[in-house]
Amino acid sequence: MIRVVDVWKSYNGKSVLQDIAFEVKPGEFFGIIGPNGSGKSTLLKLLSAVEAADRGQIWLRGKQAEAHQRKDLAAWLAVLQQEPLPSIGFSVREVVEMGRFPYQSWLGTERGDSAPLIDGILQTLGLTELQHRTLEKLSGGEKQRVGLAKVMAQEPELLLLDEPTTFLDIGYQIQLMDTVHRWQRAEQATVVAVLHDLNLASLYCDRILLLDKGRQIGVGKPGELLREDLIYEVYGIRPIILDHPFHHLPQMLLRSAKDS
Numbered sequence: 104m105i106r107v108v109d110v111w112k113s114y115n116g117k118s119v120l121q122d123i124a125f126e127v128k129p130g131e132f133f134g135i136i137g138p139n140g141s142g143k144s145t146l147l148k149l150l151s152a153v154e155a156a157d158r159g160q161i162w163l164r165g166k167q168a169e170a171h172q173r174k175d176l177a178a179w180l181a182v183l184q185q186e187p188l189p190s191i192g193f194s195v196r197e198v199v200e201m202g203r204f205p206y207q208s209w210l211g212t213e214r215g216d217s218a219p220l221i222d223g224i225l226q227t228l229g230l231t232e233l234q235h236r237t238l239e240k241l242s243g244g245e246k247q248r249v250g251l252a253k254v255m256a257q258e259p260e261l262l263l264l265d266e267p268t269t270f271l272d273i274g275y276q277i278q279l280m281d282t283v284h285r286w287q288r289a290e291q292a293t294v295v296a297v298l299h300d301l302n303l304a305s306l307y308c309d310r311i312l313l314l315d316k317g318r319q320i321g322v323g324k325p326g327e328l329l330r331e332d333l334i335y336e337v338y339g340i341r342p343i344i345l346d347h348p349f350h351h352l353p354q355m356l357l358r359s360a361k362d363s
């Protein structure tokens with residue numbers, strides 16, 4: 104689905120990504136982790152073809168990113184940004200319907216009736232009751248769910264998520280990740296998610312890319328990446344890493360200096 108070949112990117116002469124190379128297979132849940140400023144969002148911009156690499160290539164569905172037409176791309180690639188919904192005055196349902204734009208003709212009409220699809224998505228995300236409320240009357244967590252509903256209405260094959268759990272409490276974090284995961288499995292879609300929470304990344308991602316200062320430290324399964332030596336090298340902390348008794352995936356406990 105995605106092939107990144109020796110990609111480099113800099114802004115105003117400052118190198119932000121160096122020699123990045125990895126693949127994401129169709130149907131994978133792929134995570135990108137790394138400290139602040141390590142280049143995660145920049146990499147996501149290159150993967151969504153919003154920006155171009157300085158050197159190297161990005162292949163999306165067998166074609167180089169810049170060779171795709173924007174409207175064609177929008178029919179199978181969706182991006183959920185950290186703050187996805189600035190529009191004021193629109194109702195929840197109207198915003199979710201905007202996800203159908205790539206399927207509409209220039210007259211704004213769609214061949215099929217998308218109402219049942221929208222109803223189903225609103226139901227799945229617990230937004231049915233809120234569908235006629237305008238966005239400014241929603242909490243941060245509710246808005247985040249509307250953003251997800253909109254990208255789900257787009258029915259993408261590839262969904263890129265930039266820190267989807269920012270602004271969410273732990274209950275909604277798990278709910279959002281579970282919803283995306285269930286949807287991804289049902290639709291056999293591919294998900295690439297930038298995540299700050301390493302425990303969530305371990306629970307949900309098939310494989311993870313670890314970045315540090317624009318360099319690729321490694322790509323692998325959670326157990327291969329969430330190791331004490333690598334976390335120390337990249338984040339400068341020494342967590343305790345345990346095997347989750349239920350999921351058998353690595354989970355991190357943080358150590359504070361206050362009792363030492």
Ligand SMILES: Nc1ncnc2c1ncn2[C@@H]1O[C@H](COP(=O)(O)OP(=O)(O)OP(=O)(O)O)[C@@H](O)[C@H]1O
Nearest residue numbers: 114115119137138139140141142143144145146297
């Ligand atoms: N448009 C831009 N112009 C100049 N510098 C930029 C631009 N976008 C990003 N950068 C710089 O590139 C580096 C990587 O930024 P990026 O947002 O990709 O990191 P990140 O890993 O997503 O960070 P965070 O976890 O804090 O969101 C940072 O030093 C940032 O200041």
